[in-house]
Amino acid sequence: NAGVTQTPKFRVLKTGQSMTLLCAQDMNHEYMYWYRQDPGMGLRLIHYSVGEGTTAKGEVPDGYNVSRLKKQNFLLGLESAAPSQTSVYFCASRSRRPGVLEQYFGPGTRLTVT
Amino acid sequence: EDKVVQSPLSLVVHEGDTVTLNCSYEVTNFRSLLWYKQEKKAPTFLFMLTSSGIEKKSGRLSSILDKKELFSILNITATQTGDSAIYLCAVLGGDSGAGSYQLTFGKGTKLSVIP
Numbered sequence: 001n002a003g004v005t006q007t008p009k010f011r012v013l014k015t016g017q018s019m020t021l022l023c024a025q026d027m028n029h030e031y032m033y034w035y036r037q038d039p040g041m042g043l044r045l046i047h048y049s050v051g052e053g054t055t056a057k058g059e060v061p062d063g064y065n066v067s068r069l070k071k072q073n074f075l076l077g078l079e080s081a082a083p084s085q086t087s088v089y090f091c092a093s094r095s096r097r098p099g100v101l102e103q104y105f106g107p108g109t110r111l112t113v114t
Numbered sequence: 115e116d117k118v119v120q121s122p123l124s125l126v127v128h129e130g131d132t133v134t135l136n137c138s139y140e141v142t143n144f145r146s147l148l149w150y151k152q153e154k155k156a157p158t159f160l161f162m163l164t165s166s167g168i169e170k171k172s173g174r175l176s177s178i179l180d181k182k183e184l185f186s187i188l189n190i191t192a193t194q195t196g197d198s199a200i201y202l203c204a205v206l207g208g209d210s211g212a213g214s215y216q217l218t219f220g221k222g223t224k225l226s227v228i229p
Contacts, residue, residue, distance in 0.1 A: 042202065042221040043219070044217055045218075048216065103148075107156050
């Protein structure tokens with residue numbers, strides 16, 4: 001039981017390049033989330049998904065797209081990377097069961113855009 | 115706009131000291147408040163608080179929620195160097211129109227425990 005995994009762990013991009021971050025969870029969770037964490041800013045929600053085939057915008061969605069084609073995977077895409085997207089990205093998941101509100105986090109992806 | 119404010123933003127104490135971390139919030143459709151500990155990597159779950167006045171306890175850590183005054187505190191007694199971390203407060207709430215409530219995080223309190 002690996003929990004929540006993220007690939008890659010580190011990446012350096014040039015401005016304008018594109019990339020996809022992959023999040024996978026093996027806990028059969030319905031809800032999945034993408035956050036970014038910047039120094040002094042806490043975690044901010046980018047996009048989230050309440051189930052396969054559905055996604056919704058969070059607090060800071062601009063410049064990112066997401067897809068949830070399979071229940072266990074949640075992909076975060078950057079079509080044209082900008083230096084402002086330099087950050088640590090965390091994926092999280094949680095169960096839809098009533099009363100189960102804890103989110104489980106992946107280890108993070110450190111992205112640098114030059 | 116939902117808001118979670120933590121104080122202090124950073125704190126340096128000596129081993130054995132007791133610390134109190136604060137979290138105040140303004141969130142629509144409050145569901146619960148969660149505390150996380152973040153060392154080098156991913157946040158790890160500490161507590162979830164849903165009801166006012168009921169203390170949650172785990173070893174030297176404890177937390178309580180006041181839904182009337184909209185705040186929570188996290189206490190750590192007899193601190194150890196291994197308690198050094200960023201402590202994050204997050205509140206679950208907001209618009210459930212898309213089918214899920216969201217977590218709004220505070221900026222965190224960085225705790226440093228020196229020997």
